[in-house]
Amino acid sequence: MIKITDIGTEASLASLSPQIEEFYEQELKFHxxxxxxxxxxxAVELKAPPGTPGTSLQDSSNTLVxxxxxxxxxxxxxxxxxxxxxxxxxxxxxxxxxxxxxSMVLYDSNKCHVERFLHYRHDLExxxxxxxxxxxxxxxxxxxxxxxxxxFCFNTTYSYKPKAVALIAPFLGIRMPFSPKLxxxxxxxxxxxxxxxxxxxxxxxxxxxxxxxxNYHSHxxxxxNLYHDYYASHPQMALAGPTYKFVKCCMQAQGRLHxxxxxxxxxxxxxxxxADQVVSTKAAQxxxxxxxxxxxxxxxxxxxxxxxxxxxxxxxxxxxxxLKALNFLFNGSTDLSYLxxxxxxxxxxPAPQAAPAPRPVAPxxxxxxxxxVREQEVDESELIGDAPNVPKA
Numbered sequence: 330m331i332k333i334t335d336i337g338t339e340a341s342l343a344s345l346s347p348q349i350e351e352f353y354e355q356e357l358k359f360h361x362x363x364x365x366x367x368x369x370x371x372a373v374e375l376k377a378p379p380g381t382p383g384t385s386l387q388d389s390s391n392t393l394v395x396x397x398x399x400x401x402x403x404x405x406x407x408x409x410x411x412x413x414x415x416x417x418x419x420x421x422x423x424x425x426x427x428x429x430x431x432s433m434v435l436y437d438s439n440k441c442h443v444e445r446f447l448h449y450r451h452d453l454e455x456x457x458x459x460x461x462x463x464x465x466x467x468x469x470x471x472x473x474x475x476x477x478x479x480x481f482c483f484n485t486t487y488s489y490k491p492k493a494v495a496l497i498a499p500f501l502g503i504r505m506p507f508s509p510k511l512x513x514x515x516x517x518x519x520x521x522x523x524x525x526x527x528x529x530x531x532x533x534x535x536x537x538x539x540x541x542x543x544n545y546h547s548h549x550x551x552x553x554n555l556y557h558d559y560y561a562s563h564p565q566m567a568l569a570g571p572t573y574k575f576v577k578c579c580m581q582a583q584g585r586l587h588x589x590x591x592x593x594x595x596x597x598x599x600x601x602x603x604a605d606q607v608v609s610t611k612a613a614q615x616x617x618x619x620x621x622x623x624x625x626x627x628x629x630x631x632x633x634x635x636x637x638x639x640x641x642x643x644x645x646x647x648x649x650x651x652l653k654a655l656n657f658l659f660n661g662s663t664d665l666s667y668l669x670x671x672x673x674x675x676x677x678x679p680a681p682q683a684a685p686a687p688r689p690v691a692p693x694x695x696x697x698x699x700x701x702v703r704e705q706e707v708d709e710s711e712l713i714g715d716a717p718n719v720p721k722a
Contacts (some may be wrong), residue, residue, distance in 0.1 A: 331391070331659040332667055336651055337412045338644050339551050345411070346555075352414070353407040361430075362459045364452075371430040372456050373403045375410045375420040384419035389466035390492065392419045393658065396453065398472030398500075398638075399441055400536075400568035403429050404559045405641065408552075409651075418659075421460055425452035425477065428568070435527070439536075441571040442527065446582040447484075449477045454487045465492040467658040471640055472608060473579070475499025475599075480582055483591040493661070494597045495654040497639050498605055501583055502612020509580055516577045526574035533570025536560065545606040546636050549643035556641055586616065593620050597627040598657045600639065600650045607637035628663070 342349070358374040377384040383391025393413075395406065406422050413420055424431045426448060427441060434442045443449065457466075468491035470478030475496035481487070482494060505512065520526040538557050547553045560567045599617050601610040610631070617629035630653070632639060635646035653663040 331416060331418070333413070333416055333652065333655045333659070334668055335412050336648060336655075337408045338648070339549060342408055342551060342555070349407050349411045352411050353404065356414070357407075357410065359403070359430075360456075360460065362456060364455055367432065367436075368426060369432045370426065370452055370456055371403065371424040372460060373406065373410075373422040374460065375413060375418070377417055377419040381417050381419070383465070386461040386463040389419075389463040389489070391417060391659075392421065392462060392466040393655075394457065394462060394466055394468050394491070395420065395422045396468070396470040396474030396477050397422060397424060397428065398474050398498075399428065399571070401429065401471075402559060402563070402566050404563075404566075405556060409640070421456075421462070423453055423456045425449045428473075430566070439567070439569045440527070440529065440533070441568055442575050443578050444574065446480065446578040450480045450485060453477060453481050454485060457487060457489075462489065464489045467491060468494045469497070469654060469658065470494070470499060471497045472637070473500045476501060476579060476582055479586055482595070483586070483589060491595065493595060493658045495658050496597065496599045496613075497650065497654060498602045498608060498610075498637050499599060499613050500579065500608045501586070501616050502609030503576070503580065504606065504609050509583070513577070513580045513584065516573060516580065520574050520577045526577075527572055529570050530573055530576055533572070535569045536567035544636075545604075546638040547641045547643070548636060548646060549641065552641045552643075583612070587619070593623040593625045593627055596625055596657070596661065598654060598663065599627055599629045600654060601629070601631055602635040602637050602639055602646075603631050603633040604635060605637045628657075630663070 337345075356375075358376060360372040360374060362370040362372065364370055377391065381391065383389060397405070401424075403422060403424070410420060410422075426432055427434045427443060431452070433439060434444065466489065468478050468482070470476070476499060478494060478496060479499070479501075482490060503509065538560070541550050541553050544553060547556075599613055601613045603610065614629055614631075617627045620627050630650070632646055632650045635642055635650075639647055639650055641647070649665065652665055652668070656665060657663050
């Protein structure tokens with residue numbers, strides 16, 4: 330049993346920020362995976378100590394694969410990875426094309442765009458192959474990453490599938506006033522017009538910081554500000570809004586989940602936000618209900634009153650759901666009673682000594698040289714323009 334008791338708090342984030350930044354810059358491994366001339370994929374790895382069981386190609390039972398949501402950066406996961414560094418887990422945060430530091434799909438724009446949803450699945454397969462992820466790994470998908478994760482689980486040709494899956498606020502439906510059955514056929518026709526396909530959706534635009542008081546992603550002022558402060562200092566990382574073609578491809582993937590009638594033969598936990606104004610919580614709940622008679626029925630839990638970005642929420646909306654997800658993946662249960670035992674042990678332990686002053690944060694390491702792997706069944710004609718150049722060592 331892997332007892333994960335500490336994933337950080339807003340108080341610890343405020344006090345440990347320099348150490349977390351140093352850890353992010355110096356102790357994580359940043360991968361640049363050269364798939365083709367115009368596609369480079371990004372992944373961040375928290376390495377396990379050498380020889381740790383469950384972190385190899387032969388056995389990946391202690392390996393956690395995270396698929397982030399739309400328009401996220403590697404840096405967002407610094408706090409979580411920092412607090413997982415002593416668990417013995419190998420953690421991989423994988424960014425498909427157009428996300429994080431992976432290549433943009435539109436060479437002259439940072440619009441969130443994709444030509445075919447299956448490209449995302451191929452990207453995840455390539456990253457897992459390059460990073461030698463083997464049997465029994467655990468998969469955690471957030472938002473768009475939740476939809477990608479299900480596409481992978483039910484349609485992949487990759488040699489290994491996850492032992493367990495946890496989805497947090499998964500993008501299984503769009504919040505809109507009209508039925509998807511009405512909207513999708515119209516969108517499908519209109520996306521044949523290239524100018525329309527590449528246009529922003531009504532709420533899409535270039536990145537612009539929204540005041541905390543007006544946001545509907547997080548109740549945590551600290552985490553919200555840190556997230557957007559990073560964009561302020563790294564403007565090249567700020568992904569813009571989605572195109573109509575991106576939305577059409579996502580709706581197509583959502584519809585495919587229902588049409589294929591795939592059955593869950595592995596445990597899956599879905600944690601949805603009760604006050605989500607980004608994706609449809611109702612769609613996620615209905616999806617789980619559709620599979621209630623599967624060999625291994627999925628578990629659905631609602632995080633009452635939480636906004637969409639549960640991973641970046643205030644402690645009262647973030648910590649218990651995230652601990653439940655991790656405990657479910659590695660221990661097969663959402664029972665967190667072990668936390669009270671750990672708290673009692675901590676209260677009986679001697680008071681810790683004062684921590685030494687943090688060292689100055691060193692500059693970012695230069696990314697590794699690109700490594701070529703085979704692109705799987707992706708039609709290069711569907712990629713638009715050339716990907717931006719990726720720095721080499």
